[in-house]
Amino acid sequence: MSFPSRYSSASPSPPAPEAQACGGDASFQTVYAAHASAVYYLALRLLGQPALAEDVTHDVFLKVFRALDTFRGDSAIRTWLYQITLNQCRNHRAAWNQRTMVTNADEILEGGTSSPESGPIRVLETKELGERIRTTLDQLLPDQRLVLLLAADEQLSYDEIALITEQSPDSVRGKLHRARKAFAQRFPKTA
Amino acid sequence: MKQNSRLQRDAAHTEGQSETTAQTHQQSTTQGAAEFASPEALLRYDATQTPVPPQVAERLRASLATEPVKPTAWWRRILGR
Known part of the structure; x- marks a missing residue:
């Protein structure tokens, strides 16, 4: 191979x-x-x-x-x-x-x-920050969540995100903009 | 509290930067303060704190062990690669 x-x-x-x-x-x-x-x-x-x-x-x-x-x-x-x-x-x-x-x-x-x-494995996985991030991501629209997660990967360009999500780069930019805003608004201030 | 306000400021800051590439968002501050320049930076930090459980590799090894060996293509045998 x-x-x-x-x-x-x-x-x-x-x-x-x-x-x-x-x-x-x-x-x-x-x-x-x-x-x-x-x-x-x-x-x-x-x-x-x-x-x-x-x-x-x-x-x-x-x-x-x-x-x-x-x-x-x-x-x-x-x-x-x-x-x-x-x-x-x-x-x-x-x-x-x-x-x-x-x-x-x-x-x-x-x-x-x-x-x-709930159980020990679950608790270990959902550390405080991870749990808050998961909760916040769950509140986003599925498209926004996906685009934001992909944009967090520094190896990907907008064009590549567009290819993965089967939409135009302009659409990716728009969704990413809204996703950032929605995430920041919903991210809990305290654990 | 501080972290959230930083995120909000960053989101507001990026409103007029739709042309910014995903690569430009950098984690801005120290790990101890846990402040992040953007949601993407926060997610990147979260990703570094989320290793792949070792049992995934173990399961994969077991699965690959049962995979049939692919015959080498004729042109590869000839070309030796």
Whole structure:
């Protein structure tokens, strides 16, 4: 398996030991080391649940492993990864909603009660700042949330954000402007 | 409190800067004060505080171990790459 030189040169250093744990060859590990955090963070803030974000990250890189040979390099690899991530987020969200609806229906039929989702893992994930950010992002329109999260990635240009979100760069600018404003207004002053 | 007001000021400041690229927003202050120049800077900081759980790599390794080995294309065998 090999990468177009343009992308392998983005991270010339050998993959970190933690990236080597993901398996695959050195090229794949390099991609994982360079982009896994970005993919996981986007999924986490879009879906709001660490377990789902882990699933998405796993599935995204599994797809990358399978499709790496067919990646033509027409766009930056980060752009390609985010497009896969968004598709996976949509799929997982739909599946999650379906499962939740089934579960709720079962509970109604069985007369059971839903168990609270809180637990040590949840608490560890939702540190104070992260929780406030998640709460604030949840209050934004989905388009605004996505554009803001993508704009936070310094590797992406407006054109690339437009490509990922399938809209014009002007539309991205407008949504980003409104997203910044909405985020600042809603961000809680205290925890 | 201070953090929020900084965000609001930044948002107001950026209203007239629609041409500004995403790359121009920089985290402006020290980590201790936790002040950020823009929502994007805040999100970037949040991202640095959100590592990928190690179990993702472990799951990926297990999944990749079951992936079939792709046959090498004929032209790669000939060209040796």
